[in-house]
Amino acid sequence: MAFVVAVAQQKGGAGKSTVAANLAAALAAAGGRVALLDTDPQHSLVRWHEERRKHGARAAPLHFDAPAGWRVGGALDRLRREQEFVILDTPPHAETEARVAIRGADLVLMPLQPSPADLWASEATLKLAAAERRMLAALLNRVPAQGRLKEQVAAQLAALQVHLLGPSLGNRAGFAQAFQEGLAVTEAAPRTLAAAEVQALAEAIRALAGR
Numbered sequence: 265m266a267f268v269v270a271v272a273q274q275k276g277g278a279g280k281s282t283v284a285a286n287l288a289a290a291l292a293a294a295g296g297r298v299a300l301l302d303t304d305p306q307h308s309l310v311r312w313h314e315e316r317r318k319h320g321a322r323a324a325p326l327h328f329d330a331p332a333g334w335r336v337g338g339a340l341d342r343l344r345r346e347q348e349f350v351i352l353d354t355p356p357h358a359e360t361e362a363r364v365a366i367r368g369a370d371l372v373l374m375p376l377q378p379s380p381a382d383l384w385a386s387e388a389t390l391k392l393a394a395a396e397r398r399m400l401a402a403l404l405n406r407v408p409a410q411g412r413l414k415e416q417v418a419a420q421l422a423a424l425q426v427h428l429l430g431p432s433l434g435n436r437a438g439f440a441q442a443f444q445e446g447l448a449v450t451e452a453a454p455r456t457l458a459a460a461e462v463q464a465l466a467e468a469i470r471a472l473a474g475r
């Protein structure tokens with residue numbers, strides 16, 4: 265049975281698609297059967313995957329699909345039996361797809377940038393995950409190289425009793441560069457800090473999945 269991760273955050277632009285693509289590719293590179301589902305009508309990952317097809321062996325094999333609306337649940341049921349990990353990218357705002365994805369997930373992975381606005385906007389996602397009784401882990405994304413915001417937001421999450429993953433992702437141009445090419449940073453630029461961060465994220469998710 266697959267471990268299903270819904271990457272969800274109602275705030276737009278928090279890094280859901282970036283995190284979903286990089287996590288899926290890093291897990292797949294280790295040889296596991298991994299499916300990536302784009303449930304966002306914006307179809308960022310559909311475009312990413314179209315680019316990805318051009319890379320052949322450089323890109324770890326992923327099962328990819330973009331089910332819409334009510335089809336998400338059915339796709340998930342089928343993949344749960346066939347795959348080791350299923351990673352779902354979800355739309356911003358409380359759209360049906362995000363609810364269905366969270367309902368079907370073993371883990372809600374909630375990226376947020378270390379800023380007050382992102383923290384406040386996270387409330388809706390926290391409520392949704394709690395209402396569905398899903399395990400949730402927050403992931404700090406686009407962490408600036410300097411300043412104390414990371415520690416401050418980490419303390420605020422702790423006060424809310426939200427589990428924060430140890431690894432975080434820095435604010436690095438390599439993420440957009442790799443995404444444009446249809447790759448993960450671990451594939452496009454494996455010897456970078458960004459790639460090391462994604463590897464650490466994949467390890468943390470494997471540990472939560474007990475694999």
Ligand SMILES: Nc1ncnc2c1ncn2[C@@H]1O[C@H](COP(=O)(O)OP(=O)(O)OP(=O)(O)O)[C@@H](O)[C@H]1O
Pocket residue numbers: 275276277278279280281282283304306308354355356405406407433434435436437439440443
């Ligand atoms: N760690 C990072 N470092 C630098 N840029 C990043 C990082 N993570 C995401 N970005 C950039 O931030 C922007 C938003 O990221 P992304 O599209 O992944 O967010 P999203 O939550 O999926 O957005 P939406 O809510 O619109 O679906 C993109 O331009 C992306 O390249």
Ligand SMILES: [Mg+2]
Pocket residue numbers: 280281282304306308353354
């Ligand atoms: Mg997105």
